[in-house]
Amino acid sequence: MENSAxxxxxIDTSHSEINFKVKHMMISTVSGSFENFDGKAETENENFKNADFTFSAKIDSINTNNxxxxxxxxxxxxxxxxxxPELTFKSKxxxxxxxTGDLSIKGVTKEVTLDAEFNGTAVDPYGQTKAGFEFEGQINRKDxxxxxxAVTEAGSVVVSDKVKLIASLQFIKQ
Known part of the structure; x- marks a missing residue:
């Protein structure tokens, strides 16, 4: 069925971010981001139904302000x-x-499902058509x-196994 274009x-990286949150010592949350990432969506329709999404982030660009x-x-x-050097995601x-797609981190690939919110499309002042999405989900880092x-003196773990992923992505129509 390759008849439709x-x-x-x-991804418009200047209007997008890929963030994560993880509990520290089970009492506070540490947030971080990947500052160097890329990706694209391929679609046959304006509502992005059955669109294919791919993205990658450079691990060396991790930033937790520490x-x-x-x-x-x-x-x-x-x-x-x-x-x-990279983590990648390819949707299914x-x-x-x-x-739902394959997330690859540290040589391990697992299928993950992220909640998605399509915020619609708009034309910017320069005549470019943009589309906005929010993706959010949780993974177990040990997977x-x-x-x-490490364990604290009181017996609580330093870093939670659960990691929340939040990607706020704006795409530019090519």
């Missing part, structure tokens, strides 16, 4: 950025409310080999 939409923590996250305890299905942890 697909429209390519590229240099020592960022370096620890890049180390083999967590992402192992030297050997695994998108129904408008959720997107991807990010297993480092």
């Amino acid at each position: 697909k429209t390519i939409w590229k 240099k020592d923590r960022d370096n620890h996250l890049k180390s083999d305890d967590f992402f192992g950025s030297e050997k695994f 299905s998108f129904d408008g409310n959720s997107v 991807f080999g990010l297993t480092w942890n």
Whole structure:
């Protein structure tokens, strides 16, 4: 069924962000982001039904506003950025409310489903058509080999296994 032309939409990185949140010592939340990422959507219709989404983020661009923590996250305890410089996502299905696809981190690929919100399209002052999306979901970092942890004196773990992913993405119609 390759008879209909697909429209390519590229991520507008200056109007997008990929963030994560993880509980620290089970009492507070640490937020971080990937500052260097790329991706696109391919669709055959204006409502993005069954669109294909792909994105990647450079692990070395991780930023939690703490240099020592960022370096620890890049180390083999967590992402192992030297050997695994990118995380990637490739969708398998998108129904408008959720997107399911393969998330690859540190050489491990797992199927994940993220809640999706399509915020519609608009034309900017320069005549470019933009589309906005919010994707949100939760993964278990240990599923991807990010297993480092420590226990406090009181017996609580330092880093939660659950990681919340939040991607606010704007795409530009090509």
